[in-house]
Amino acid sequence: MIGRALLASSFLLLDTPLLHAAERNDLPSCYEFAKLSEYxxxxxxxxxxxxxxxxxxxxxxxxxxxxxxxxxxxxxxxSVRLYQFSAYLPGNYMKLMYTGQLEDKLDEKKRDDIGMNSLRQLDSCLTKQVDFFRKTLGQKLVESFAKPGEDIAKSEIFFSLKQIGEDIAPRPAREKVVLLVSDMLENSDFGSFYASNQIRAIDPAAELKKVEQKKLFADLGGAKVYVLGAGLVPGTAKNGYRSGNTVQKLESFWSGYLSQSNAQLVSFGAPSLTVDLQ
Structure with missing residues (x-):
């Protein structure tokens, strides 16, 4: 049985140069801990x-x-990856906040080849790995969200997605799902979805043409994209009302943007996402 101290020592591997010399993984391997890496x-x-x-x-x-x-x-x-992005201001930039690879259980056919002590260590560690994942992902999400009272007027969505795409597109996963938590309201030097301090009813085709001219489409590696938070109106907005027509045009734009960014918009939560990720 793995004691708390032994498990803690396994998680201290996060700070060793050896782990970070390979691909970053914020979840220590239970198979390495139990000396069963080959399995x-x-x-x-x-x-x-x-x-x-x-x-x-x-x-x-x-x-x-x-x-x-x-x-x-x-x-x-x-595998799970968590990015935070913002406007490009002092102290605000795109960050990879978390990356982890959860491990699956050992194949039943291989268990007969392994000693009971090693199996107990592995099984206990895998259970704790799930708990550790839930805890650390939750902590990093809290760090990623805007802090109460934090007011960042600009929002670089196009450029941030292009940057993140350069990271995730070449990754080998055969099934890529993106949960994009944003109001989806670009407000930068590239363009703004606001006018007179309120959301404007955009022309999707015209906005897509601007994005194309400025070479701001991303490559999201064929991902299925789910949006949560679309159209949220900031407290400083002059008029908090969003018409259905405005939201429809916003969704139409992002559907087109993602289609031209090697991705598919599956669900557009405006603001809540009412379907499960698939």
Whole structure:
């Protein structure tokens, strides 16, 4: 049975140069801990990428919903990556906040080849790995969300997605899902979806043409994209009302943008996401 001290010592591997010399993984390997690395199952081939827009003040229920959607989706063998982006101001920039590879259980056919002590260590560690994942992902999500009273007027969504795409597109996962937590309201030197301090009813085709001219489409590696928080109106907005027509045009634009960014918009939560990630 793994004692608390032994498990803690395993998680201290996060700080060793050896782990970071390879691909970053914020979840220590239980197969390495139990000295059973050669038995480690292959990954599931599924990867969830959570992208949080730090410029948006999310209400508590949407923060909780983000976490719940992620936990319902992720299974043993899956990879998870969490990015935070903001406007490019001092102290604000795109960050990879968390990356972890959950490990699957040992194949039943291989258990007969392994000693009972090693199996007990592995099984106990895998259970604790799930708990550790839930705790650390939750902590990093809290760090990623805008802090109360934090007011970042600009929002670089196009450029941030292009940057993040350069990271995730070449990754080997056969199934890529993106949970994009943002109001989806670009407000930068590239363009703005605001006018007179309120959301404007955009012309999707005209806005897509501008994005094309400025070479701001991304490559998201064929990902399925779910949006949570679309159209949230900031407290400083002159008029908090969003018409259905405005939201429809916003969704139409982002559907077109993602289509031209090697991705597919599956669901547009405006603001809540009412379907599970698939």
């Amino acid at each position: 480690r199952p292959a990954s599931s081939g599924r990867e969830l990428t959570i992208i949080v827009d730090q410029t948006v003040q999310l209400p508590k229920d949407l923060k909780d919903s983000t976490y719940s959607h992620a936990l319902r989706y992720v299974k043993p063998g899956d």
